[in-house]
Amino acid sequence: MEGKICVGVDVGTHSTKVAILRGGEILATRVMRAQDPEAETPEAALRAMLAEAGLSWKEVSFTVATGVGRDTIPFAQRTRSEQLCHARGAYYHFPQARTVLDIGSEGVRAMRLNEKGEVRDFVCNSKCAAGTGAFLEVISEVLEVSIGEMGELALRAPGREMVSSYCTVFAESEVISLIHRGRSKWSILAGVIQAVAERSFELLKKIGLRPQVVLTGGGSQNPGLKKALEEMAGEEMWVPPEPQIIGALGAALWGEVLTISP
Amino acid sequence: MIEEFEKTIQDRHQAAMQWKEANQKKVFGYLCCLTPETILHAADVLPVRIFGSPEKLQVADEHLVPYGCRYAASCLDLAARGVYDYLDGVVIPNSCDLISKLEYWWKELVPRKGPTLAGVELCPYVLYIAYPEKRTGRKVLDYYKHELREFKQALERGLRREITDEDLSRAIAVYNEHYQLMGQLKELRKRSPLPISGSEAWQIEYASQLMPKEQHNRLLKGQLDQLSQGTKAASGVRIFLSASATDVVNARLYQIIEKAGGQVVSEDISCHTSYYGNTIQTNGDPLTAIAQHSLEIDCPRSTETCSPATYPYPTSRWDRTRSRLEGYNAQGAIFYIINYCECRAIEYPYLRDKIREELDIPVLLLQGDYSLEGLEQVRGRIEAFVEMIGG
Amino acid sequence: MSIQQEQRIKTSKSKKSIQTATETWAFIKEDYANGHKGKAEGRPIAWSCAAMDKELYHCMGVLPFFPEQFAALSAVQRRGGTRDESVEKEAVRFARAAEQEDYASYLCGYQRVATGFVIESLRTGDWHDAPLGGMPKPDMIVTTSCVCDVRVKWFEDMAQRLNVPYFCMDRPERIFKGILSTPKEHEVDYYASQIEDCLTFIEEVTGTRYDPARLNECLDWAYKTNNVRQEILQLRKAVPSPMGCADGFGTMYPGMYQSGTKRCYDFYAKMRDELRERVEKGIGQIENERFRLLWYGLPTWYNMGIFNYFEKFGGVFVYEPAYNPDPWPPRRPEEPIREIAHRFLLRGTGMGNVVDSILHDCQEYKISGAVLSYLITCRPIVFPAVEISAALEKELGIPSVNLEGDLVDERLFSEGQVYTRLDAFAEQLLQRGPRA
Amino acid sequence: MDHIIAGIDIGSATSKVVILREGGIVASSLIRTGADSADTAHRAMAMALKEIGLGLADLHYIVATGYGRIIVPFAHEIITEIACHAKGTHFVFPHVRTILDMGGQDCKAIRIDERGLHTSFAMNDKCAAGTGRFLEAMARALDLSIQELGPLSLQASESVAVSSMCAVFAKSEVTAMARRGIPQSTILAGLHEAIAERVHGLLKRVGIEPEFAISGGIAKNVGVVRKLEERLGLKAHIAPEPQIMGALGAALFAAERG
Structure with missing residues (x-):
């Protein structure tokens, strides 16, 4: 072999x-x-x-x-x-991984693993793109921030704006209006990331959230998103090298x- | 699989019209397995199940809001478009919030003029049956028997013929044979390796709701003889499928599961006849026996009479689900719940927990509409689920 | 959408036009306090539903609580009773807890909120972290098959989760032409048997014997109350409208949930007196009434201010058919159970019955426009909406507008879209001029 | 002194102004709704006024409409876009009884009477599927300009089914189709079909009369219009400037009031 x-x-x-x-x-x-x-x-x-x-x-x-x-x-x-x-x-x-959250560009999925690393259960996001990586991409275009620096920026946000829209398109214009009202880019980002994190966290809760939680997929490279998820879960989450x-x-x-x- | 089953399914409307032409008898459509088919059969009527079509709505969407089951809406839409014009009558039981309301819309969108007396229709084209929501309890049978009697009388008036006890007994005999044969089919599906694939078994069920029971019995008997010789074998991860009434979508679901390496071995599906476990009693009053048999149907909407000390809350849904998993050695359970199918949606979390905790069997929830595109979007999940179990 | 959020049109908070309406809150608080006290003293608690015959509880000494009402309460309150708008409503918190357990988001908001409350309380072991200290844990769960499938299934589900005895009163579905009709004998037999069985069930759970004399006492109060409520409905037909839908919904609690008691009767008697005075003096909800509206469906409990929205255009909500009772046939003390069954079965439950009844109400209350609350999570309310809208236009020339949302889950309510629709509807009504 | 009045329509994507003098259009403007909404209102108005060399003070009455109607600082009155589209369209096409307005984020179906007053209307829900924004996203995915979409789709001999109406999912579905080598025209035909189907549903809710008009930005997309006409079996009336119908209606209201 x-x-x-x-x-x-x-x-x-x-x-x-x-x-x-x-x-x-x-x-x-x-x-x-x-x-x-x-x-x-x-x-x-x-x-x-x-x-x-x-x-x-x-x-x-x-x-x-x-x-x-x-x-x-x-x-x-x-x-x-x-x-x-x-x-x-x-x-x-x-090998300690028991919960894996994959934040892909259009799909978010949470898997529960046993000690042998076999999948025992999984849940996926719905037909709507809210809360996926693509959602972040749309917003990154609007805010003119690269996906890469997005998370870092959000971490330095002084506050957090509420982004309430479900639909990516509506969220986009919500974000535009926030910019126009002179809100800081950082706070808006923090709000967007919070909204995305909430969606992913719902899946984690559904699957049971057993430690160790490992994040994969493009979204896991966003430190702001990771931090938001960790705060919600009260749990440290690990990201493997080259998560994508x-x-x-x-x-x-x-x-x-x-x-x-x- | 048997060609005649397939042909009937492919062209159900043509099949019914041909039967009508050839036999010079009436064909009634019905919307739910709660319909007392035997009474129709006793009146020399061919009962055929009304199914929808996953095409977009064309007429009914002007009357229905989008916040309801698309399957039931589609049945109405086909009727409003004239697809079901060959039916001589329609039976709508009180089987869920939407279907019971179809009684109104059917009359509005598919109007048929008949003689009235003081504004009341004498021989209605649409027959409604108030099926009780409770299956068990002191006076349930009395009440339901009364409703069935009224149904029978309306039918007699409409058809201008008496339905005698002998007629009923004859129909019961035919249906009992059907239940027995379907029971044998179910027994075969407990075997490993499987003598018949899930989609073939489904086809038999599907056809049984569209063709005369005598014909179906005859064909099925031949089929069972063949199967018991065990020449054919289907393999795959053994799956229990629980699904709302979504005929063609379900048919595709079976195929997707099989392509992913699974086999459906048992099911709990709303447009299925598998709710009938037992045969109809043949001693005593036939109408009572029919009512009793109908009340045994374990529909997600039905509830029971409980007793604080011995039986605090209903357990029959879980009991049935358990036996459909255990007896068939199912390795995984897939639930396909069509949007707005509320009774299934509410019972799901509890059943899921029970299946996981007591049987340690993984469960997959799929939600969707009554369209084939929607199913393509969940294909990946089915594949992942079957792989997860199969390794 | 964006700009609009910036300039969010704030409706005034829900305004009470009549004095009695302000007393409902005290009534509700008293019931919750009594419930918690009773629970501590070992009195039996039932969770039940709005369509239940409440007199049965009062005659059996049971303290009833209603998950639907609790959900509405949760739609109004934030955690810990705070007014801080950044704290989400309790209803949203509970609904989310249910959704995390895979209860579909299209399910009735009442169901998701109450089930979420059960899930959260079982998880934390704290049954009081909820509005008014939460519903006391039940000793029994009793429901009816009226109105919708969800009520049966949902209560069964709660009984399973809580491991509590469950009973369902099955009501025959009745479909006929018109609004009211005499029920058939076998229907009354069946429903009467359900009531008897329910009483037996309560006897078994509580150990209290059923006493027909006690039931008759409760029914006397219920009957008297109903007569007063009929008077109130007559008074509400006056022009200008003395009392609106915010008050109508706001004051339904005693009659809906505590029927069969003296305090319930007293409440409505006082309300009738107040209304009579207003009508005699010609006091309306607003000074210059230009158009009268009907609200079809259940209210948006998280936004009762919506009922004042049309005031700036001179529009008032006059009537809401949802919770108002029909006149009752005379008392039959010799067979109180059959009496309940009979009166309960008068009204039809078919689509046609619903449509006919709204047409009737619109004429009675001189309605010029109808707001149809498209509760996208409530099948019995939303299904007839299109037919009602068409029938109103065709039979009476009355226009209508629909508002999509849920009754307690404000996440499904889009303020911007709703207010644009209401503005356009007001313009539409004003353009038409006064109704002939 | 002439009687000069104006209507201003602040939409989610674009803002429009129409100025009337003695019942005739003398100036109009159309700009993207930008930064500050109040500022957008000022700029749009200034642009239109410049055409005729007048100032804000010369206007007798101004009616504002559209999503941003509430923030127009100089408006005398606000009226909903539903009433304004009805009014504007009625002015141009007096026989029209059904209007479909397809804007940036929302679609409206409006029934009007012989006086141009709306008698019934329906709007899309909280999802942006089938709106102008949706098409913009698709244009971006296919690397086309929004103006190219319509004419290009007409070249298609067939259309593909686009299953997702979520702007994000549809975008990747479209990208994937393009990658598989499906011609752009074919993909566009599919998209337009899907949009036509969606708005058809909206129209059915108010009831469709044979005299029918389309306004709003998408009215300029000949592909969507053609698909819709095929579905309805009707010919749609489209004004030369379908986007300013709301502003025109607002101006006509201003003329009545001012």
Whole structure:
């Protein structure tokens, strides 16, 4: 089994992620933005990554695809749901993980894990985009702050504005009106993040919120959101390195399992 | 699967019209399994279940607010569009807040003129049955028997024929055979490996509500003979499915579950006949027996008479759910609750807790509308759920 | 939307036009205080619903509490009784607790709030962290199958959670032409049997024997009260309108929840006297009454100020059919149970009955426009709304407007949208000129 | 002295002014609703007044309407956009009895009588599906300008079903379709169909009369208009400047009052 190569591909709405494992260790990862017209296809990306590592396509033992577009990867032998992949990816980094919250761009999901890292239960957000990463993206455009710096800014907010709208579109204009009323960008951000955190926290409560809680997905990189969630839960939450590739990593880890018993 | 079942389902309206033409008899539509089909059968009427269609509403949306079950709304919409014009009568039981109100809308949107006396319709096209909300208790049977008698009388007036006890007994015999055969089918689904897939079993149920019971009995008997020889086997994670009445959406749900690697082995579905556990008693007054049998239906809306000391609150919903999970070795439970299906929505958290705590079986809640697109949006969750159990 | 929030049109707080209305709050507080005291002394507590025949409790010495009423109370109050607007309403807190348990957000606000209260109290063990110290923990849960499916299912669910004896009085569904009609014999038989069984149930739980004489006493008070309430309804037809819907809803508590007691009778007798005086003197809700409105459905309990909204246009809410009683047939002390059954079954429950009844009310109260409260979480209220609107226009030429929301969960109420609709509706009515 | 009056409509996306002199339109303006709403009102008014070289003091009466109607500092009276759209449309098309106004964040269906007074109306709910903002988001997702949407969609020979009407979800559905190589025109045809279906529902609630007009920004989108006309089997009346109907109505009210 030493040195076996497994690949995970996570095809999301906004980006595609690839992870390569060799002998259970992360060998390479890559993120391709969907909006970027120059972006490589998953297959080309994988070829390039393998070439960089001095490996050939034939050496890959197993490829697993996950994410909303998981059926669009012809070279994957199997597919696995995001829930199972995020859980496995989070558990890889933190064996203490019992609750995993994945804040993706359009989907938020909470998973409950047992000691072996198996998913025992999960809940997902509804058909409305309120409280997802995409919601934050819309607001980041309006406030002209990058998604990356958003959380940091919010942490330094002196106060918090109430953002009450459910609908992303209405929230957008609520935010615009707050700007026009001269409210500080920081406080507005803090309000937006609070609103998003509340939505995610509802899912955490539904699933039972057992420590250790691990955050994954793009949203987990937002320190303001993490802090807001920690305050609501009264509980420290952990974020793995490169949280956005956890799904792809989990898929690759599933590849290891599935090569044994496909 | 049997071609005739499939054909009937594919073209249920054509099938009913052909039967009508060939037999020169009447066809009545009904909206819920609470309808005493046997009384219609005894009057030589073919009862067919009224289903909706997941297309967008075209007429009924002018009358209905969007804050209600789309399935019931769709049934009305099809009627208002003339799809159900071949029906000679419609039976609407008091089976939930919306369906009972369809009695009004049906008359408004599908008007049929009949003779009236002092403003009262003599032979109404739409027949309403006040089904009691309590299944058990001292006077429930008396009351319901009375309601059924009035229903029978209205039918007799409308059809200009008497429905005798002999007629009723004959119908009961046909239906009892149906219940027995469906019982055998259920027994088969307890086996492992499964001799029949969930979607095939569903198709049999579905067809049973659309074709004459005699024909269905005959076809099913042949099918059961084949199945018991055990040539076919379906595999997958064993799933219990609890769902609101959403016929075609449910049909797709079975397929999605199967594609994800699961098999539905038992169900609690509102447009299903699986509520009937037992046969109708054949000794004594047939109308009483029919009423009694109807009161055994374990519908999410029904409640019971309790006794502070021995039986403080109703448990039948949980008891039934438990037996549908345990007896069939279900490994997971999926609940599909159509929006605004309030009785199912209220009982869900309690049933979920019981299933988790007492049986240690995982539960998945899906909420949606009566559309196939809505189902595509939850496909990912079903796949994750089946994977979660199957590993 | 944005600008509007900035310039939020603040309606005045709900205004009481009659003196008696201000006394309801004391009435409610007294009941909660009595309940907590009674609970401590071991008196039996029942949780029950509005459509129940309350006289049964009073004759059996049971203290009834009503989750619907408790939910309305929670829609008004914030935690700890504070007026700080940044503290959310108790109703929202409880509804959220229920939603976290996967109770669907389209479910009745009353159901979500009361169930949330049960969930929170069971979780924390503190039953008093709620408006007026919360409802005392029940010894029994009694409901009826009237009005909606939710009441049966919801009360059953609470009984399961609380492990408390449960009883449901099943009422036959009645559909016919018109508003009132004599019930059929087998319907009365059935409902009477339900009342008898309910009394037996209460006997078993409490150990108190049912005494027909005591029931007759309660029914006497209930009957007298109802007669006074009929007088009040007659007085409310006056022009200008002496009392509006805010007061109508505000004063329904004693009659709705404590019928069959002397204090309930006294309350309405006083109210009638006050109204009579106002009518005689020609005192209206406002000085210059330009149009009269009917409020269909249940109120938005978190925003009772909405009932004053039209005053700036000269509009008044005159009548709300939701909780007002029908006239009762004469007393039959020799068979009080059949009497209850009979009077309870007079009114039809079908869609047609509801539509007919609103048409009738609009004529009686000289209504020029109707506000239809589209309670998107209440099936029995929202289903007939479109038909009512169409029938009013077609039969009487009366326009209507609808407002979407819930009865206690203010998260579903969009202030900006609602007020724009109301403004446009007022313009529409004023353009038409006075109703002929 | 001439009788000069004005109507101002502060909408969620754009603000409009119409100035009337002796019953005829002499000036109008249209700007994006910006920063300070009161400031927007001033700017829009100033822009229109500049056209005819007049000042605010020359106006006899001003009626404000639209979502921001309450904050117009110089208005003599405020009237809802429902009444104003009815009035404005009636002025241009006296035979019209049903109006659909499709604005930035909301849609309204309005029934009017022979005097141009509204007798019934319906508005969209708390979700922005099918509004101008929704289309803006879609245009951005497809990297098109809002003006291009309509004409482009007409080139489609077929349309795809867009299942989600949530602006965010639809955006990614649309992005994904574009990635799969579905032509923009086809996607747009699908989007317009979905919007038409949604507003059709609104229209049904007030009842549709054959003489029917569309106002508001989306009225300029020929794709949506065509889809709606097909559904209704009716030809829609559309004013040359459909966005100023509300402001025009406000001005007409001002003419009556001032």
